Amino acid sequence: MATYETVLLREEDGVLEIRMNRPEVLNALDVRLKRELREAFQGEARREGVRVVLLSAAGRGFCAGQDLRDAEAEGRRTFGESLRGYYHPLIEAMLNLPRPVVAAVQGVAAGAGMSLALAADMRLLAASAQFVAAFSRIGLVPDSGLSYMLPRLVGLGRAMEMAMLAEPIDAESARSLGLANRVCADEDLASEAWAFCRRLADGPAHALGLTKKALQRGLELPLHEALEYEAGLQELAGRSAEYVEGVRAFREKRKPTYRPRDANGPG
Numbered sequence: 001m002a003t004y005e006t007v008l009l010r011e012e013d014g015v016l017e018i019r020m021n022r023p024e025v026l027n028a029l030d031v032r033l034k035r036e037l038r039e040a041f042q043g044e045a046r047r048e049g050v051r052v053v054l055l056s057a058a059g060r061g062f063c064a065g066q067d068l069r070d071a072e073a074e075g076r077r078t079f080g081e082s083l084r085g086y087y088h089p090l091i092e093a094m095l096n097l098p099r100p101v102v103a104a105v106q107g108v109a110a111g112a113g114m115s116l117a118l119a120a121d122m123r124l125l126a127a128s129a130q131f132v133a134a135f136s137r138i139g140l141v142p143d144s145g146l147s148y149m150l151p152r153l154v155g156l157g158r159a160m161e162m163a164m165l166a167e168p169i170d171a172e173s174a175r176s177l178g179l180a181n182r183v184c185a186d187e188d189l190a191s192e193a194w195a196f197c198r199r200l201a202d203g204p205a206h207a208l209g210l211t212k213k214a215l216q217r218g219l220e221l222p223l224h225e226a227l228e229y230e231a232g233l234q235e236l237a238g239r240s241a242e243y244v245e246g247v248r249a250f251r252e253k254r255k256p257t258y259r260p261r262d263a264n265g266p267g
């Protein structure tokens with residue numbers, strides 16, 4: 001497994017945890033952290049054996065967005081170049097990964113840090129979690145996919161308010177808005193997140209990858225095309241060892257085992 005300076009990796013039971021590790025600045029995204037996150041999602045997350053990815057953060061905050069002090073290391077790069085060089089490949093790697101990505105969020109997720117959390121397929125929040133679409137506070141516009149993901153998750157009117165007023169959204173409000181799948185006590189976040197990810201990793205990995213695609217495309221396509229797209233994916237899923245195992249387990253009245261037992265097993 002690769003080793004990085006500002007990203008910690010841990011892999012267990014098919015779950016790869018990608019942990020941002022600049023707690024002293026609330027995991028603000030400097031060039032190195034951006035590069036390492038991008039590499040981890042483009043490389044490590046795609047390795048065989050990884051069934052689920054957990055994005056987490058060290059310290060009291062999830063991510064304070066772009067490191068506003070990192071201008072020097074960014075050199076003469078424009079905002080557009082920084083976005084295209086680092087943020088876009090990272091966000092695309094997360095959304096295009098054919099595996100579930102779960103974010104475990106404690107404390108603040110601001111600006112591009114909020115975008116990162118929203119690019120995960122599901123979010124588990126600690127009670128301390130706060131989303132702040134901080135861009136407008138410093139005279140910027142939503143970026144790193146926020147304008148794409150936020151209205152899809154909460155609807156246009158609420159997304160407008162969040163992006164324009166940039167008020168902090170606490171964990172309970174986030175849950176009622178559809179931004180959180182679960183909320184738990186801060187001290188339980190790591191164990192809850194691992195238990196959640198292990199459950200996903202026990203599932204049919206190939207089918208879950210296709211499920212991610214189906215739901216993403218379902219938001220984009222007209223009904224007829226969405227139905228056709230589903231049918232195409234079902235043709236694939238229906239030919240898999242996972243389906244054979246799922247139906248066999250149903251008939252035998254036992255829980256299916258989707259994790260590969262050997263190189264030829266399902267998964």
Ligand code: LHQ
Nearest residue numbers: 024025026028064065066067068069108110111112134135
């Ligand atoms: C930070 C940061 C930070 C550096 C806290 N940078 N050090 C923009 C530009 C270019 C291209 C791409 O995209 C973007 C998108 C964006 O992400 S724009 C939004 C950027 N982020 C922000 O505007 C948030 C700035 N931070 C804050 O407003 C506060 O720090 C929040 C509300 C996040 C947390 O407040 P507190 O809990 O009171 O913590 P704090 O402010 O004391 O921060 C702790 C430390 O972290 C502190 O360091 P220090 O050495 O003074 O103790 C902060 O300076 C540092 N820090 N955010 N983005």
